[in-house]
Amino acid sequence: MPDTTPTPPATSEARHYSVIIVGGGQAGLSLSYYLRQAGIEHLVLEQHTMTHTWHTQRWDAFCLVTPNWQCALPGHPYAGDDPHGFMKKDEIIAYLDGFIRAVAPPVLEHTEVRSVKARPQGGFAVVTTRGTFGADQVVVASGGYRTPIVPRLAERLPASIRQVQSADYRNPQALPEGAVLVVGSGQSGAQIAEDLHLAGRQVYLAVGEAPRCARFYRGRDVVDWLAEMKYYDLPVTEHPLREGVRDNTNHYVTGRDGGRDIDLRRFAAEGMELYGVLEDYRDGRLRFAPDLRRNLDNADATYNRINAGIDQYIAAHGIDAPPPSLYTPAWTPAAERTELDPQAAGIGSVIWCIGFRPDFGWLEVPVFNGRGHPGHERGVSAHPGLYFLGLPWLHTWGSGRFSGIARDAQYLAERIAAACSPEALAA
The missing domain is CATH 3.50.50.60 (FAD/NAD(P)-binding domain)
Structure with missing residues (x-):
């Protein structure tokens, strides 16, 4: 699916957004769904292509280990004829492609985030391979399973x-x-x-x-x-x-x-x-x-x-x-x-097959504990305007899965809306 946001110039600052979401997987797209409903200006930055890990990091015989009825992305519940079955890889990709079409997120694909820094005057500078963006609020939705x-x-x-x-x-x-x-x-x-x-x-x-x-x-x-x-x-x-x-x-x-x-x-x-x-x-x-x-x-x-x-x-x-x-x-x-x-x-x-670790080396905001994990309460960090989404047990068992991401995304969207300026809400 092509980018729905024009390519910015590689200048000192490409553009300022009310909210920038880092990561175009199911977590970032779920939040985009709710921000669009609330009329909040935002941009999704994705290093590869949306939901790319489902295309590139699954073996041929892969299938869900949870029943299809638990596929409950916002506005896009499972609608097939086998709710107690288990979708195979191609079916999962088709389900996610349908979600992408339904959300139609404002996204820049093939855009790697190199650093996110808090500004002294508030907000964030987001340095990417396609320029530097400004943001009032940033949501880290890059996932907890990035580095093999x-x-x-x-x-x-x-x-x-x-x-x-x-x-x-x-x-x-x-x-x-x-x-x-x-x-x-x-x-x-x-x-x-x-x-x-x-x-x-x-x-x-x-x-x-x-x-x-x-x-x-x-x-x-x-x-x-x-x-x-x-x-x-x-x-x-x-x-x-x-x-x-x-x-x-x-x-x-x-x-x-x-x-x-x-x-x-x-x-x-x-x-x-x-x-x-x-x-x-x-x-x-x-x-x-x-x-x-x-x-x-x-x-x-x-x-x-x-x-x-x-x-x-x-x-x-x-x-x-x-x-x-x-x-x-x-x-x-x-x-x-x-x-x-x-x-x-x-x-x-x-x-x-010994797992993955998250990669937050690009996030230059002091919100991490002694083990390198982000500190947060239901995705809300101690630093104003910085949030996390899609991590395992962020709030419940389903936080990193199709079943629980909608609840978490809706919660963060409400917190983000409460912190937005009137101009951002009117955008």
């Missing part, structure tokens, strides 16, 4: 092993022949390992501390139960972990083929080789922590704990549902294996 994480030990692996980050994985056929080592068992790692396993590839999986959950339980999708239980409305301030929940790894499950559990133990019984956390590579051997059994047990404990909460809800409300059940291990490691010779195992490629 690859450990330094990757530098020491043999040159014969091809290394791929999860954002660059496409399909089993695109990898060299031989076995594949998948490092990390969060949502991406578990699903990519499954994708390779189903294709008949020999998979070695370094299992981390990610929890798991059931896809269906007692006659319904677990997401449906948790929504009815109001879990997705729980604000971070009321979560038992408080802000610590933002550091949690997402539960692994899949929407593939209509949705099912991901059971790493079953994969192991079928031939997938499971190890603990990858710690090092030296003397020609991969070194793993002796924690596979613990990681599998903890993931299963979370699985059973979520189901037990559903059991309690069903009992408390007298709901007629199929009987409860308890997951019992389909396979247990005989012993912890802490070493692996990748060449002897025939490993031809490694896929790093």
